[in-house]
Amino acid sequence: MSLFYFELRKLLFHKKTSLLLLCLFALYSVIGFTSTIFLIGSNDSYRAYEKMAAVYEGSFDSEKAAEAERIYNEVSARYGTDSRMIARSVKDQPEIILAVNYYAYAQRVEEYWNGTPPESAEEPYGIALLKSKLTELESQGKQDTFAYGELSDALQCLTELGEPAFANILLWENLFNNWGEHMMQFLLFVPLAFIIAPVFAVERSSGMDNLILSSRHGRKKIVTTKLLSVLVASTVVVTLYLAATFLFGFLPHKSLHGWNAAIQSIPTYARSMFPFKAWQLALVGAAWLLFTGAVYSLIVSFISSRMKSQMGTAGISLVLLFVNVGLAAMGDTVLQKIQPLVDFGLANVTLIKEVFGAHKLFDVFGVSISYPVMAVFVLTSVAGLAVFGIYRGQRSRTAA
Amino acid sequence: MELQFEQVSKNYKDKKVLKGISLTMGTGVYGLLGPNGAGKTTMIRILADVLRPGQGRVLYDGRDIHAMGDEYRAKIGYLPQDVSFYGDFTGKDYLEYAAALKGMDKSMARKRIEELAYVVGLQKDLGRKCAAYSGGMQRRLGIAQALLDSPEILILDEPTSGLDPYERIKFRNIISAYAKDRLVLLSTHIVSDVEHIAAQIMMMEYGVIPYTLTSAEYIKKMDGCVWLVKMPAQQLVEYQNQAVISNVIAKGDHMEVRVIDESKPAREAVQAVPTLEDAYLYIFNYLPGKKRR
Numbered sequence: 001m002s003l004f005y006f007e008l009r010k011l012l013f014h015k016k017t018s019l020l021l022l023c024l025f026a027l028y029s030v031i032g033f034t035s036t037i038f039l040i041g042s043n044d045s046y047r048a049y050e051k052m053a054a055v056y057e058g059s060f061d062s063e064k065a066a067e068a069e070r071i072y073n074e075v076s077a078r079y080g081t082d083s084r085m086i087a088r089s090v091k092d093q094p095e096i097i098l099a100v101n102y103y104a105y106a107q108r109v110e111e112y113w114n115g116t117p118p119e120s121a122e123e124p125y126g127i128a129l130l131k132s133k134l135t136e137l138e139s140q141g142k143q144d145t146f147a148y149g150e151l152s153d154a155l156q157c158l159t160e161l162g163e164p165a166f167a168n169i170l171l172w173e174n175l176f177n178n179w180g181e182h183m184m185q186f187l188l189f190v191p192l193a194f195i196i197a198p199v200f201a202v203e204r205s206s207g208m209d210n211l212i213l214s215s216r217h218g219r220k221k222i223v224t225t226k227l228l229s230v231l232v233a234s235t236v237v238v239t240l241y242l243a244a245t246f247l248f249g250f251l252p253h254k255s256l257h258g259w260n261a262a263i264q265s266i267p268t269y270a271r272s273m274f275p276f277k278a279w280q281l282a283l284v285g286a287a288w289l290l291f292t293g294a295v296y297s298l299i300v301s302f303i304s305s306r307m308k309s310q311m312g313t314a315g316i317s318l319v320l321l322f323v324n325v326g327l328a329a330m331g332d333t334v335l336q337k338i339q340p341l342v343d344f345g346l347a348n349v350t351l352i353k354e355v356f357g358a359h360k361l362f363d364v365f366g367v368s369i370s371y372p373v374m375a376v377f378v379l380t381s382v383a384g385l386a387v388f389g390i391y392r393g394q395r396s397r398t399a400a
Numbered sequence: 401m402e403l404q405f406e407q408v409s410k411n412y413k414d415k416k417v418l419k420g421i422s423l424t425m426g427t428g429v430y431g432l433l434g435p436n437g438a439g440k441t442t443m444i445r446i447l448a449d450v451l452r453p454g455q456g457r458v459l460y461d462g463r464d465i466h467a468m469g470d471e472y473r474a475k476i477g478y479l480p481q482d483v484s485f486y487g488d489f490t491g492k493d494y495l496e497y498a499a500a501l502k503g504m505d506k507s508m509a510r511k512r513i514e515e516l517a518y519v520v521g522l523q524k525d526l527g528r529k530c531a532a533y534s535g536g537m538q539r540r541l542g543i544a545q546a547l548l549d550s551p552e553i554l555i556l557d558e559p560t561s562g563l564d565p566y567e568r569i570k571f572r573n574i575i576s577a578y579a580k581d582r583l584v585l586l587s588t589h590i591v592s593d594v595e596h597i598a599a600q601i602m603m604m605e606y607g608v609i610p611y612t613l614t615s616a617e618y619i620k621k622m623d624g625c626v627w628l629v630k631m632p633a634q635q636l637v638e639y640q641n642q643a644v645i646s647n648v649i650a651k652g653d654h655m656e657v658r659v660i661d662e663s664k665p666a667r668e669a670v671q672a673v674p675t676l677e678d679a680y681l682y683i684f685n686y687l688p689g690k691k692r693r
Binding site for chain 2: 002003005006010014015202206207208209210211212213214215216217218219220221222396398399
């Protein structure tokens with residue numbers, strides 16, 4: 001048998017991990033299933049929603065918007081203004097859910113044209129606001145600045161995308177919530193930390209270091225095979241999550257409706273400047289989670305290569321994750337000071353809604369680079385450093 | 401083939417474990433004898449390239465083994481003092497994993513594993529989990545692992561601990577047959593392990609190797625230093641605190657005590673034929689100007 005087979009077996013294919021993977025798949029399936037059921041209730045309700053929404057789909061209709069607003073005002077008086085809370089409270093009443101969604105859509109259309117209020121702390125958005133900001137900068141002679149370029153790029157993207165259309169994207173929205181919320185980080189990255197933690201640390205705790213370090217392939221090839229097995233293990237865990245949440249998110253309602261809708265139809269991605277359809281974002285999102293999962297696994301591997309204890313490795317890896325989540329949750333004044341740490345910290349960079357859900361450019365030596373490209377660069381660099389550190393460490397490693 | 405230690409030293413924090421060891425080894429069996437804590441395992445680990453010397457270097461045919469890297473490690477087989485296993489590995493898994501680490505061809509590895517399982521008497525147990533093996537079986541599995549790719553240099557740290565007398569003799573025979581054209585370094589504190597098979601025996605204590613001689617040379621060194629003294633049992637209790645005693649046999653109403661001493665320890669003492677064990681005791685306990693253990 002090859003070294004890779006044994007390393008993969010040690011990491012993934014033994015009784016304990018197999019059992020853990022089985023439990024994880026069950027958990028992910030339950031999450032996929034319950035989240036889709038909580039969206040609207042029974043399958044009949046969804047069918048009714050699908051029929052009603054078909055009439056509303058397409059470009060903006062002010063009459064329908066007015067009717068939706070009337071219903072929304074009645075409902076919000078009773079259940080509050082949070083659309084998700086309303087949706088959960090009015091289960092099995094598709095007409096109300098549709099009205100709430102259409103009302104939210106109408107607001108997005110308004111924002112598309114008129115933008116966020118000038119006093120808002122959010123990134124400038126909306127055709128009118130962007131134009132006025134650009135005129136302001138032009139009057140100050142700042143056409144050559146990064147800010148001008150960024151706003152002008154945003155205006156161009158927004159114009160090309162056009163006014164958002166209404167679509168029934170209920171199930172896709174649910175999928176992207178499952179793939180892009182902080183809960184995913186706990187469901188996915190916590191188990192990953194525990195599964196990857198033994199990769200190097202186990203050799204010290206088991207005393208196998210003596211055999212490995214004295215053997216021909218114990219310094220270089222073993223690192224390559226271990227890292228490959230880490231990537232396979234990370235891919236397996238992430239794929240389990242993606243597959244279970246996808247299958248059990250769509251299966252209960254037996255529908256993929258909205259697969260070809262623009263992602264701007266999804267509230268979370270309304271301000272995205274990427275011209276993706278829902279299915280394209282699903283592919284990009286899956287690839288992104290596989291990529292970020294792999295990077296996190298390599299970081300855990302690096303920690304494992306410096307530790308004697310598997311639990312210690314898992315502990316430090318989790319602290320790293322939680323510190324990142326904590327940083328991202330800091331108040332605005334703190335966030336401004338540590339913005340790069342937050343932008344490229346695990347908490348934000350692993351969320352597809354953060355990376356693909358808005359328009360963010362970085363000024364790198366005068367060149368405008370988009371958030372996903374920068375994130376790929378930063379994460380690849382971090383992963384590269386981790387791999388380099390592991391190889392270097394194994395070369396000089398001695399048996400305790 | 402020649403292995404050379406060149407002024408090799410190693411410290412653990414403030415403790416000097418190896419103190420400037422210099423020696424040269426060619427083919428044949430080398431025994432490394434010494435009490436616990438003498439530095440044998442540290443020296444063995446440096447030779448196995450799992451530990452780096454603090455100062456000095458180890459040369460293989462004039463080349464630094466650290467610089468040789470994979471090329472050097474491909475030449476060695478190493479049995480550590482404590483053989484460790486992964487909990488869910490069977491004996492066969494363990495040997496196949498070791499073969500993969502050594503870069504052996506799969507079909508060749510399978511054939512060799514079968515051969516060695518027979519040699520070490522584990523042919524019926526290879527399918528069992530290593531964790532369920534007895535201490536002796538684990539040791540034998542470790543020996544098979546070290547011999548897998550017929551290494552040019554075989555490094556064995558306490559190879560016979562946990563083996564019964566029959567297994568010990570069998571092991572010695574395996575090593576004797578194996579050592580032709582190869583270098584075997586066998587570290588132990590059990591004198592009989594190396595007495596009959598080692599061409600050269602290194603006595604090590606406090607991180608230095610004061611003697612590297614053949615078994616016969618050690619025994620010759622002991623001429624006139626081994627005595628048999630008869631005494632009552634009550635006297636023995638007090639006497640053993642003053643003398644180096646290698647053996648005591650109860651004979652009727654008195655004890656026959658084997659004493660290591662450069663001068664006649666008692667008026668009625670008679671000289672005995674020395675053994676390597678006597679030499680071991682003599683060197684580590686009775687050198688002139690040296691404190692007794």
